[in-house]
Amino acid sequence: MKDASKIFEQLVQQRRSMRQFDSTAEFDPESVTRSLERATLAPNSSNLQLWEFYRVRTPEKRAQLAKICMNQNAARTARELVVFVVRKDKWKDHSQWIWNSYKSSFGEPPYDKGQQKTYNYYNKLIPIIYKNDIFGIFGALKKMLLFFASLRKPMYQQGTSKDTSIIGHKSVALAAQTFMLSMTAEGYDTCPMEGFDFRRLKKFLNLPRRAEVCMVVATGPGTKEGIYHERMRLPNDQVIFEI
Ligand SMILES: Cc1cc2nc3c(=O)[nH]c(=O)nc-3n(C[C@H](O)[C@H](O)[C@H](O)COP(=O)(O)O)c2cc1C
Known part of the structure; x- marks a missing residue:
């Protein structure tokens, strides 16, 4: 050892x-x-x-x-x-903070493929996962769409308010x-x-x-x-x- x-x-x-x-x-x-x-x-x-x-x-x-x-x-x-x-x-403040930290090291756009991926991650994917309404309608809708999409290929299926609590x-x-x-x-x-x-x-x-x-x-x-x-x-x- x-x-x-x-x-x-x-x-x-x-x-x-x-x-x-x-x-x-x-x-x-x-x-x-x-x-x-x-x-x-x-x-x-x-x-x-x-x-x-x-x-x-x-x-x-x-x-x-x-x-x-x-x-x-x-x-x-x-x-x-x-x-x-x-x-x-x-989530919104922190994803913006993370993206801004990346951005300052990336320099001016156009971004390369990896940088664009990071942009998409913090500006598109994170809002999809974390955005929810108090009635849970958006979350249920996301879950349903992701379920059908997952029938064709492996798919991340977290997006309800309960899911984001578990993630947290x-x-x-x-x-x-x-x-x-x-x-x-x-x-x-x-x-x-x-x-x-x-x-x-x-x-x-x-x-x-x-x-x-x-x-x-x-x-x-x-x-x-x-x-x-x-x-x-x-x-x-x-x-x-x-x-
Ligand atoms: C999420 C969590 C909640 C716990 N809540 C309590 C608690 O409210 N009171 C308590 O005395 N011990 C609590 N424990 C301690 C567990 O009883 C303890 O970790 C378990 O019996 C194993 O013993 P060990 O930590 O000495 O290895 C908690 C442990 C975890 C991980």
């Missing part, structure tokens, strides 16, 4: 969901800053970066958020909480995992949580209607008692296949 592989193995083995944090041990908040900056480097769909990460640090705000997380132990005892949010409503949650979950592994590397523990009141949490963060909370991650120095049981995983042959 290469050295990096050994280190990674150690981090993955070490990361456990911590339900009881130590309130007195030393904690460096800069580790959260570094880990969130690393989280922004996670792979994400079309590089649209439809995410936001909210740090909750003061005792008052932490207590409020713990209540929204139904007073789970991990939330109550965390030294910091980070809320990972999906902002699929920002996949990317944000990868950012959350990057954050958690980074906090492990910093010598601290984490606990991902989806046990919270969505409506109250969105209100707490002052988020718009179309924003969605992916998960809350509690972090801080862990305790022995905070690991509730030995790690349990299904046997590999039940989940890893070769075809």
Whole structure:
């Protein structure tokens, strides 16, 4: 095994969901800053970066958020909480930002074939996927057209509001995992949580209607008692296949 592989193995083995944090041990908040900056480097769909990460640090705000997380132990005892949010409503701004970044390196049109592909991707395809109306009519229509087109050849068939939510949650979950592994590397523990009141949490963060909370991650120095049981995983042959 290469050295990096050994280190990674150690981090993955070490990361456990911590339900009881130590309130007195030393904690460096800069580790959260570094880990969130690393989280922004996670792979994400079309590089649209439809995410936001909210740090909750003061005792008052932490207590409020713990209540929204139904007073789970991990939330109550965390030294910091980070809320990972999906902002699929920002697709237009972000695709424009990405396209402008490309454009400044492309120079003046006419574009070559690759550049034209990038133009089409961010200016034509992304709007087709992400544009939806509140009644879901456009999404259903897209789905139907794509289904018929897919009868002839393999075709991307995502385009409803639910599809774009799933796309967003996949990317944000990868950012959350990057954050958690980074906090492990910093010598601290984490606990991902989806046990919270969505409506109250969105209100707490002052988020718009179309924003969605992916998960809350509690972090801080862990305790022995905070690991509730030995790690349990299904046997590999039940989940890893070769075809
Ligand atoms: C999306 C997601 C949501 C979770 N929600 C909670 C939660 O609300 N409360 C909690 O104590 N643990 C929560 N967990 C932690 C899981 O229970 C935990 O990852 C699982 O039991 C495996 O244990 P391990 O993380 O120690 O390997 C969540 C994990 C994930 C990935």
